[in-house]
Amino acid sequence: MPKFNFYFPIQVRYGDLDPQWHVNNAHILTFIEQGRFAYLQALGLWNGKSFLDLPMIVADVHVSYLAPIFFGQDLRVGVRISRIGTKSLTFEYELEVTSTGQVSTRAETVMVYYSYHTHASVPVPDEWRKIINEYEGFA
Amino acid sequence: MPKFNFYFPIQVRYGDLDPQWHVNNAHILTFIEQGRFAYLQALGLWNGKSFLDLPMIVADVHVSYLAPIFFGQDLRVGVRISRIGTKSLTFEYELEVTSTGQVSTRAETVMVYYSYHTHASVPVPDEWRKIINEYEGFA
Amino acid sequence: MPKFNFYFPIQVRYGDLDPQWHVNNAHILTFIEQGRFAYLQALGLWNGKSFLDLPMIVADVHVSYLAPIFFGQDLRVGVRISRIGTKSLTFEYELEVTSTGQVSTRAETVMVYYSYHTHASVPVPDEWRKIINEYEGFA
Amino acid sequence: MPKFNFYFPIQVRYGDLDPQWHVNNAHILTFIEQGRFAYLQALGLWNGKSFLDLPMIVADVHVSYLAPIFFGQDLRVGVRISRIGTKSLTFEYELEVTSTGQVSTRAETVMVYYSYHTHASVPVPDEWRKIINEYEGFA
Numbered sequence: 001m002p003k004f005n006f007y008f009p010i011q012v013r014y015g016d017l018d019p020q021w022h023v024n025n026a027h028i029l030t031f032i033e034q035g036r037f038a039y040l041q042a043l044g045l046w047n048g049k050s051f052l053d054l055p056m057i058v059a060d061v062h063v064s065y066l067a068p069i070f071f072g073q074d075l076r077v078g079v080r081i082s083r084i085g086t087k088s089l090t091f092e093y094e095l096e097v098t099s100t101g102q103v104s105t106r107a108e109t110v111m112v113y114y115s116y117h118t119h120a121s122v123p124v125p126d127e128w129r130k131i132i133n134e135y136e137g138f139a
Numbered sequence: 140m141p142k143f144n145f146y147f148p149i150q151v152r153y154g155d156l157d158p159q160w161h162v163n164n165a166h167i168l169t170f171i172e173q174g175r176f177a178y179l180q181a182l183g184l185w186n187g188k189s190f191l192d193l194p195m196i197v198a199d200v201h202v203s204y205l206a207p208i209f210f211g212q213d214l215r216v217g218v219r220i221s222r223i224g225t226k227s228l229t230f231e232y233e234l235e236v237t238s239t240g241q242v243s244t245r246a247e248t249v250m251v252y253y254s255y256h257t258h259a260s261v262p263v264p265d266e267w268r269k270i271i272n273e274y275e276g277f278a
Numbered sequence: 279m280p281k282f283n284f285y286f287p288i289q290v291r292y293g294d295l296d297p298q299w300h301v302n303n304a305h306i307l308t309f310i311e312q313g314r315f316a317y318l319q320a321l322g323l324w325n326g327k328s329f330l331d332l333p334m335i336v337a338d339v340h341v342s343y344l345a346p347i348f349f350g351q352d353l354r355v356g357v358r359i360s361r362i363g364t365k366s367l368t369f370e371y372e373l374e375v376t377s378t379g380q381v382s383t384r385a386e387t388v389m390v391y392y393s394y395h396t397h398a399s400v401p402v403p404d405e406w407r408k409i410i411n412e413y414e415g416f417a
Numbered sequence: 418m419p420k421f422n423f424y425f426p427i428q429v430r431y432g433d434l435d436p437q438w439h440v441n442n443a444h445i446l447t448f449i450e451q452g453r454f455a456y457l458q459a460l461g462l463w464n465g466k467s468f469l470d471l472p473m474i475v476a477d478v479h480v481s482y483l484a485p486i487f488f489g490q491d492l493r494v495g496v497r498i499s500r501i502g503t504k505s506l507t508f509e510y511e512l513e514v515t516s517t518g519q520v521s522t523r524a525e526t527v528m529v530y531y532s533y534h535t536h537a538s539v540p541v542p543d544e545w546r547k548i549i550n551e552y553e554g555f556a
Contacts, residue, residue: 287428288428289426289427289428289451291447291450291451292447292450292451292454293444293447293450293451295468299468305432308430308431308432311430311431311432312428312430312431312432315431319489326488326489327487327488327489329434329438348466349465349466350458350465350466
């Protein structure tokens, strides 16, 4: 049984590599960011265009690097929301080699629900709760 | 008739965007670099692993930005070698929106054939000439 | 006599390096972009804050890579405007090792004077011409 | 009393910004990476040149984003080693606006002491322990 309802392919670029010949640790945050936005679009929570309407800001990131990621690896990122707080959403991620299922990275980010129009945090709207609860199968 | 024998898909990332909400001009060089290495691998000229055996160094880049590239666009890069010099190779590229064929960027790079083992330029080997001539249909 | 009236220091980062152990060719565009914005701020043409009021878009880039740039090198970028067109500005740049004056990169970019408010090119305003002519010592 | 014995200036680049007009969360890992390598060089633990002799690999990262970082802010990163394990080193970091002392980011990384020659973790050598203990004032 897959651990995530949502997976998104990530293309490893030469430009992601560092002098140690593997993907740089900072670029791995770019990979999970890409997965997060694809997840929001898949659930109809963001249109992929208006960046002022992207209602979240990163508050906290925790990443465990389990294995280096190399150029040419077919990679995908699993994404889920694991917790809906009053004004925040917790995301979990796994980067894995698609063909083997080898997990390269596990990560968790806490996103504050935030308005770039008013520059203030706001409560997670009920519509978001409903859509996420349904998608993730929360009771 | 397609203008290139070789095309490679490019995934536009949120991380490629800048405050102007389109892909940053520097990241477009990363896109064409990605296409260049995919081309070399497709022709069997590089194994995609040993970066000391990647026998070229960028000498000159010319990029014409025709249209901005946006998040969510399905993009591909066309790559070809247009000229084989004594110690250099000239590459041409086009970034285009796959679904519409709209060309976003045209670019040309001059690559010096170079050994990272000896840190010196070296002549383009005959085997490379043969493979490229055949692939590009040069007389 | 220095070739540029304006120089700006660039901090080479580990994150700018690629598997070949020198600064990646795409990051060098980021260096000259940094110099360009510092130049505009120095001349009072941009406040450094409102990115919708940054009135230019990159149309064309030409870069000559003369020598690799390494981690730990003290680097600076020389910037000047070499030509003011009706609706465009041509910038010239040199990246050089500050302590030795060794030139690593020469570049030229054509910037279209552009409004991010109306998404259209506009003529270079007279006030800009006056300020630039004075700073660069044009007749 | 400063919280860190070691601080290193970070130049915020336009290229670090994302569509939300602040420094992208992934680039902040690049900032602390830059601080970490500067710290190692300052203590004489790395020569800044041979990347195969850089004896650590990132195992775990935890970042708390307290305030957004904007273009033009004068920034510095405080770095210290807070714990020396058998085969690992824990680093702590703070990014702060130099002029105001406002802390933008707190971070911790666990680095496995690692040989890129043998591709295996190795015990932290006694010489490293001695130098770090002295510099950080550990008993």
